[in-house]
Amino acid sequence: MGPGFLLERCAMFTTAWTASPQLPSEGFTPNWSREGFWRQSLRQVVRLSAGGERVRVRFSNAYGNSPVRVAAGAVSAGGVAVRLAFGGAGEGVMPARGELVSDPVQLAVAAGESVAVTLYFDSATGPATFHAQAFATSHRGAGCLLDGEGFSESSESWYFLSAVETDSGRGDGIVLFGDSITDGFGSTPGADRRWSDALASRTGRPVLNAGIGGNLLLNDSAWYGERGVRRFARDVLRLAGVDTVVVLLGLNDIGFSETDLQPTYKPAPVVSSGEVIGGYRELIRRGRACGVAVIGATLLPFGGSDHWGERARKVSHEVNEWVRCAGEFSGVVDLNRVMADPGDPDRLHPAYDFGDQLHPNDEGYGVMAEAVVRCL
Template sequence: MNKRRGYATLAALTSVVALVSGAIYIGVGAAQGRAAVRTAVPAPAVWVGTWSAAPAKAAPAVGGHAGRSVRNVVHTSIGGTAARITLSNLLGEQPLKIAQVSLAVRAGHGPAAVPGTLRRVTFRGAGAVTVAAGGHRVSDPVVLGIPYDGDLLVTVATASHGGQVTVHPQARQNSYVADGDRTQDAGAEAYTRRTGAWQHLTAVDVLTRDARGAVVAIGDSITDGVTSTSDANRRWPDVVSDRLNRRGKDHYGVLNQGISGNRLLTDGRGPSTLARFDRDVLAQAGVRTVIVAIGINDLLRGTDTGADRITGGYAELARQAHARGLRVIGATLMPCAGHRRCTPALNAVREKVNAAIRTGRIFDSVVDFDRALRDPYAPDRLRPAYDSGDHLHPSDAGYARMARTVDPARF
């Protein structure tokens, strides 16, 4: 059984309570002889993803041994009345023993928690949990007001180092490390070291009545935001979240499932997008729409990769998503001339792939990152203002331009 769906019962019970409460209210009104009035019944609370990071790499635990606490800093897209987290040992080779976990709302820009928000996280009622090699565990619900567009602290204290552990190395976010079990420390004093990777943690879901669902962006380093400013949440999915949830209605969780170096067709840095699509997209809580922004590394790092193979991979992703009732938006591949691996022959294949995407025969909708960011005087290159300097990855301004290209109405 998929443990990420293991708490559907709670959401179902919440729905029943809301519906029964509405029925009682209407029934009382009728019994008192009042005229029949249409009464709005509150929408049921459901679990929707607010943050995620794809398992990307096996690495030594921060500090190299047990008895340390990692305080992961994560940024929410939507808020809610409760949260649950997912801990992963997908890439570990032995059981991962967790001593204790806590959740809090972050205060300011360091590792301190907002007073009164620190909560102990449990797993089937227990504070300690063992995550099997290759597995994951979803926590019990934690009752806590989760803010929109805010930072959370998810602190994990390990009881054993577990050898190689599962991390997301290109976080573009500083998290913190302390000696000992400091999960219940609301203050910052014990957290004297920093790490640029998220460790163990792969998802945070919220219980909400306000969100219509989640949008999942799956891709490579461009989606991962590797050249964006650290600790600033300027990856293009972050900016999409800001645009969506600033509108005051139709809120959506926005989940970033980018892995730097990832390819559509073949394994390399992480499993291929085809191989991880079920786990990293289809299994996310409340997913309704997926944005597919992958394929440039198949050209830059692959061998004998033609346009037909890439578009065939896209078609398979769309087929899987449609089988789950999801809407699929496909992104064109952006220019890369000037990058050391980007040859004229590669660019010709890229243009064929983009032409196929633009026909509208593969995806339900298209977001044209290529046209939005290319230099009008040299269309095989990024516009200088949008180029981070390596002629492949966007600058902060480039990521913002990508986000503005995504039309919220298409969700």
């Protein structure tokens, strides 16, 4: 990371929303990532956790093998729509394996407000870098639809859109870094009830969701993203205005090898607690080198789920005890204890269980957010 990276983080713009990019795939719900877009418009609505008077938007083509042309774009909030520009032009190109950043536009937005980002692709994009599980609805339609009308199809993924930034100038952003629990699986779709949403409403600080469903700390996955230790720089440290990250990752590393019933869990090497701890130490080292406080979260109880077994029980207990007692994180939030069933601490509390004994529901995500507030 060179001087340009440091200047970016110190700039007046603050990341107000983000989604971690993924390789085009079909691991979860049906989506448009592999087919991409051609002579179509794409409208995506996201909820900001920081306000401001100006907005700029980042688009990722991290997994694209060829450039992607954006013929036109717009961002809107509160009934006001503004055309996007890229280097002063009304069109822009995402380089292969790169990103495109819009020019700042005048658009007053408030923390907690939703903005719509609309793009028109007049030429074929090829497979689209995307974020599989949005738990929000995106829309697609034929032709240039920057006025917001005429969309005929919907999807619950985000495409190319990786960040929205505002000129709030804040430097107290919190990133939640994790897997499907951080991504929001089990929360009510379209209701903004992930634990990142709950934490933003309780703290008033920018809270950014860097979760990927199925993500692993130590291994890459064709369906569930690059390993956590590899994507940490891109999805956490390069975000503007961040000073804290909460790490809740490693449960899939421990649990994927407990079942042969789900082919997308492969590869699933058996890992030791020492290997998971080594991954955490790498994140701590990188975060501190960039002046970011790294808070460790204990893994939630998952007894009875398809990730559970005697080996998973042993390793998860060892990992959680290290997080609590080693003193290597900047702080610790003991989510395992606050989310446990009092009658069986290896299981999620029934009141917080989405139904698969693995993921919280809306109430559970609120409890997690409260626990983090007490830790900050």
